[in-house]
Amino acid sequence: MTAVAIIPARGGSQRIPRKNLKPFNGVPMIVGSIRTALRSNLFERVVVSTDDEEIAQVARAHGAEVPFMRPAALADAFTGTAAVIQHAIGALDRRYDYTCCLYATAPLLQPRFLRAGLQALQAAPEKCFAFSVCSFGFPIQRALIITEDGSLDAMHPQYRDVRSQDLAEAYQDAGQFYWGRSEAWLRGEAMFARHSLPVILPRHFVQDIDTEEDWLRAEYLYAALRAGGELEL
Template sequence: MSAVAIIPARGGSQRIASKNIKLFNGQPMIAWSIRAALASGLFDRVVVSTDDEDIACIAREHGAQVPFMRPAELADARTGTAAVIQHALATLDQAFDYACCIYATAPLIQVRFLRQGYELLSAAPLASYAFSVCSFGFPVQRALLINEAGTLAPLHPEFRNVRSQDLPTAYQDAGQFYWGRSDAWLRGDVIFSPKSVPVILPRHLVQDIDSEEDWLRAQYLYAALLAGGELDG
């Protein structure tokens, strides 16, 4: 079976300048995703989809291919991931059975979970996708809102008196990778649906990076995980 890794990495990050190539622990951020994809041995090609020449240059330096530049209409802040993967699959001069979207800002990504995702999807012939998730640290049913008066109110009042241990575990998108059958991507199958199977990651290996605070937390996590011997490399 053939597989391609596609790493979306547009230029013009709004909240963290040049986020995709900013140095993280001495390496451009995108290099961590490229390295994991190459080290996994799962992919016939590791491709970066970008509209930015600097990102393209750095991606090539770290072993990825940039066989096309992404068009401007697919490189704004409102463009969804699925559209980028569809464009890449339609543009590449080769067909693949599987396509794995790996986010460029996932420095904690681990090869073992990439492999697990492939194994789970290939073992589930009726599934379209397998992607990384982790459990919420506290029951989402007990979430609170701050209202217009500046006071607190329960998001789900019906659960206010239910013990947390009696509530089902809820999961969130870990924002690292999305394995999919190529035909599922091209059909536009919905990712967050019963067509997907979960690759469950421990919470301490997950950190979304959308703000400077997120970036700092990711650096702390990386240092602690490295010291504890929990990272692939």
């Protein structure tokens, strides 16, 4: 079994400028993801895909490889992750059985979750992917919307009077990692499909980071998890 970790990290983050290099817990954000990947002992290589020379220098200084620079055509705000991973797989000098996309902005990711994802995929040869998810904190069927006149309304009126315990539990993409068979990545198989497996994370280990408010909440969560001894350091 061979596996490679690929960390996408473009230089042009818009909502939080230079997000991948902004200090988190005393080091550039991307360093946490690199260290987690290395600490898991699952990967023959930890590769960063970037178009930015400063990100490349930081990545190399902390144990990752940057064997190629990402083309500008794959480094804009509209390019999806799958295209970046496909390019990276093709740019490497050999093919690995498993490719794990690991986001640069996943400071709460733990090696044990990565191990669980690989184990799940290895145990199910008919599946293509295994990735991090967590449950929603409230039934999504009972979501509310604000109408054009500023009033509240039910997004799904048919569930307005259904007890929450009678509604199916829903899960969200936790935005941390995506294990996949390399051939499935290259074929462009859909991620959110029945050939994928869930790696269910506790909600207090999940925080997507797109805004300054997200960043602050991630810092609070990290501090609390560290104080509670839940982080693998």
